[in-house]
Amino acid sequence: MAENLRNREFIGQGLNWPLQLNAQGSIALTQGENEIDQSIRIILETSPGERVMRPEFGCRVWELMFAPRNAVTEAQLIDFVESALRMWEPRIDVSAVNILRNTGYDDNAIVAEIRYTVKNTHDERSIVYPFYIVDEPPA
Numbered sequence: 001m002a003e004n005l006r007n008r009e010f011i012g013q014g015l016n017w018p019l020q021l022n023a024q025g026s027i028a029l030t031q032g033e034n035e036i037d038q039s040i041r042i043i044l045e046t047s048p049g050e051r052v053m054r055p056e057f058g059c060r061v062w063e064l065m066f067a068p069r070n071a072v073t074e075a076q077l078i079d080f081v082e083s084a085l086r087m088w089e090p091r092i093d094v095s096a097v098n099i100l101r102n103t104g105y106d107d108n109a110i111v112a113e114i115r116y117t118v119k120n121t122h123d124e125r126s127i128v129y130p131f132y133i134v135d136e137p138p139a
Helices: 002-011 033-045 060-064 071-088
Strands: 013-015 029-031 092-100 109-118 123-132
Touching: 033 071, 033 109, 033 123, 060 071, 071 092, 071 109
Parallel strands: none
Antiparallel strands: 013 029, 092 109, 109 123
């Protein structure tokens, strides 16, 4: 029981994103592993420079918005995702970022599977996240 409480304290809690109200009319909170999943998504969805008081926060993957869809772009995407999560989400260890093929997403999506371990609980988890790019036609 004490171990479970320590793990919850390590993971913490935060505002649910997107913002929602709970049954009592207060802003809903999220906690546990769900809080980490939401934190990862917030990091990936934020472009550096977007937050005024924390301009370095976010993931550089948005620099690839109009990059050609090829192996170089996919390698850069993997590097940007790994770097951002290592920098901004200290509660996890990223074990792999893999590009998935034939996922059923739009052709303009590069779909990444992000595999990670929650440090305090050693819980292995993954998120599948689509990054939408607009592949410019060759000039």
